[in-house]
Amino acid sequence: MTAAFRVRKAGLLTTIQDLGRPHAIASGVTPGGAMDRFAHGAANLLVGNDRGAATLECTVRGPVVVAERSCQVAITGGDLEPRVNGVAAPMWTSIELSAGDELAMGSRRSGARAYVAVGGGIVADRWLGSMSTNLLVGRGGMHGRALRDGDVIDVGSQTDPPPSGRELAEGLRPAYADHALHAIRGPYPTPAIFASVYRLSPDSNRMGYRLDGPRVEGGGEEILSFVMVAGAVQVPSGGSPILLMADHQTAGGYPVAAVVAGASMPVAAQLAPGDELTFVETSMEYALAMRAAQRVALESLTIWSM
Amino acid sequence: MPQQRSRVRVRIHPLGDAALLAELGARLDTALNTRAIALAAALQKRRDVRRAVAAHGTVTVMFDPDQVTLDALAAAIRRLAGKRPPVEEPGRLHRIPVVYDGPDLADVAARLGLTAGQVVELHGRPIYRVFLVGFVPGWAYLGPLLDELVLPRRATPRTQVPAGSVAISGQETGIYPFATPGGWHLIGRTSVRLFLPDSDPPSLFRVGDRVKFFPGET
Numbered sequence: 001m002t003a004a005f006r007v008r009k010a011g012l013l014t015t016i017q018d019l020g021r022p023h024a025i026a027s028g029v030t031p032g033g034a035m036d037r038f039a040h041g042a043a044n045l046l047v048g049n050d051r052g053a054a055t056l057e058c059t060v061r062g063p064v065v066v067a068e069r070s071c072q073v074a075i076t077g078g079d080l081e082p083r084v085n086g087v088a089a090p091m092w093t094s095i096e097l098s099a100g101d102e103l104a105m106g107s108r109r110s111g112a113r114a115y116v117a118v119g120g121g122i123v124a125d126r127w128l129g130s131m132s133t134n135l136l137v138g139r140g141g142m143h144g145r146a147l148r149d150g151d152v153i154d155v156g157s158q159t160d161p162p163p164s165g166r167e168l169a170e171g172l173r174p175a176y177a178d179h180a181l182h183a184i185r186g187p188y189p190t191p192a193i194f195a196s197v198y199r200l201s202p203d204s205n206r207m208g209y210r211l212d213g214p215r216v217e218g219g220g221e222e223i224l225s226f227v228m229v230a231g232a233v234q235v236p237s238g239g240s241p242i243l244l245m246a247d248h249q250t251a252g253g254y255p256v257a258a259v260v261a262g263a264s265m266p267v268a269a270q271l272a273p274g275d276e277l278t279f280v281e282t283s284m285e286y287a288l289a290m291r292a293a294q295r296v297a298l299e300s301l302t303i304w305s306m
Numbered sequence: 307m308p309q310q311r312s313r314v315r316v317r318i319h320p321l322g323d324a325a326l327l328a329e330l331g332a333r334l335d336t337a338l339n340t341r342a343i344a345l346a347a348a349l350q351k352r353r354d355v356r357r358a359v360a361a362h363g364t365v366t367v368m369f370d371p372d373q374v375t376l377d378a379l380a381a382a383i384r385r386l387a388g389k390r391p392p393v394e395e396p397g398r399l400h401r402i403p404v405v406y407d408g409p410d411l412a413d414v415a416a417r418l419g420l421t422a423g424q425v426v427e428l429h430g431r432p433i434y435r436v437f438l439v440g441f442v443p444g445w446a447y448l449g450p451l452l453d454e455l456v457l458p459r460r461a462t463p464r465t466q467v468p469a470g471s472v473a474i475s476g477q478e479t480g481i482y483p484f485a486t487p488g489g490w491h492l493i494g495r496t497s498v499r500l501f502l503p504d505s506d507p508p509s510l511f512r513v514g515d516r517v518k519f520f521p522g523e524t
Contacts, residue, residue, distance in 0.1 A: 022357050022368065027509035028483075029499075030438045128508070137443055137482070137503050187319035187327055222458075222476065224334060225447060226439055227359040227366035229325045251361055251440030258324035287323035288371055295372075 004155035011063035016141030021130035035269035039077030043117035045301035047073035053121030062105020072119035078111020111270035119158035172297035182282035190253035215239030225253040231260035263290035331363035338363035361438035394492035397515035403522035408492035409487040443500025444483035
């Protein structure tokens with residue numbers, strides 16, 4: 001394990017994330033993990049890591065980091081104008097950095113969250129089996145908090161680096177610009193949810209998105225709480241839906257009108273306050289076909305050496 | 307008491323394409339919760355199930371859709387739910403000292419037509435069951451409350467409830483492990499730590515445990 005980066009500017013909300021801690025649900029701890037699992041996994045595979053290695057999740061206004069030594073990185077997800085030493089850097093591509101190189105993100109051009117993977121994988125605090133940052137409890141990742149100016153990011157050793165310049169073809173990346181989220185009817189179906197345009201309220205974060213738009217009938221009915229999943233669209237009293245995201249509360253007692261298909265969650269993860277979205281009712285078969293297509297796209301990155 | 311082999315009707319609802327909700331019943335009922343815990347434990351042994359977590363009378367099952375279809379898993383759940391549940395080991399008993407000086411105690415007593423002392427006595431009388439650990443880290447839904455204490459939640463939730471607050475709402479009672487927003491009626495406080503991040507598991511309570519409150523300095 002060696003220092004790979006020094007943080008010059010931390011950005012708005014840059015956290016260390018992996019695939020989270022799903023088994024901690026039994027203690028009421030949110031599963032957490034990368035919001036956009038596709039971009040997170042692709043970034044890791046491009047630099048030869050396991051898809052579950054820890055990455056940096058950079059939110060809306062990204063960080064500026066300086067390489068402490070030469071390393072291989074890949075930047076995926078939302079386009080936050082990544083630059084290396086001032087020159088635009090390609091996304092969805094593995095690139096080499098030398099000691100002293102500056103990797104700088106700007107502001108969002110599209111999407112909301114960019115992922116930076118480093119060959120060897122980021123090494124940080126592990127809590128309940130995961131390096132994901134849990135901001136509520138203050139554990140995991142960079143000591144349970146977002147990055148700050150001056151932090152040093154450690155990385156494991158990269159044993160078998162893949163060739164640089166490998167790229168995930170454009171046609172295999174998620175269609176982030178299409179804000180129609182495919183969703184399956186929930187236990188308390190409310191067809192109105194599929195007929196309206198919603199907008200992310202400013203009160204949206206990694207826990208969930210509050211959605212402004214037409215109010216939904218039948219909200220707020222008091223039911224005994226059950227264990228929730230990311231992607232659930234809850235309808236609390238007042239009728240403004242909430243879309244649960246990676247750091248969601250583990251249980252809830254509001255009716256669930258629909259649940260976003262796993263393959264649409266990367267698109268959801270790239271939404272920022274003010275963005276519009278719709279829910280499109282989807283069959284189980286179609287949701288599974290979308291899931292399979294994403295898996296094939298990621299698997300195309302694992303075949304690079306024999 | 308011999309357990310009967312009963313035909314439990316399970317309602318299965320998909321929760322997206324990689325999870326489902328198995329609902330054994332919608333009442334606050336210890337027998338239903340026992341069945342839900344047994345069903346979750348049986349499902350957790352399957353390779354195609356990633357997590358199965360019991361809550362009240364339901365089990366949320368996160369599965370691997372590459373290994374099993376919703377319909378096949380639903381059929382397996384119906385088979386398992388029809389089986390006689392194992393005789394339940396009594397859950398661990400936790401005795402929790404409470405200082406009954408919550409900001410809502412007087413109001414709760416007035417709305418229920420009781421004295422504050424009667425509210426305290428009625429709250430401390432039963433041994434409650436942990437029906438669900440969740441919502442926020444370490445929070446446990448405890449119940450059932452005696453009928454005399456049942457009140458709907460506050461019309462306006464508080465934006466910040468102090469950690470350690472002991473609260474009631476509907477048929478349930480609970481303790482806020484963290485300072486969070488909350489809509490339950492605050493009747494007391496305890497200094498027992500419900501969530502220790504560096505313990506494993508970090509939550510003091512587990513589903514199926516039993517909890518008894520008593521008035522006392524903490």
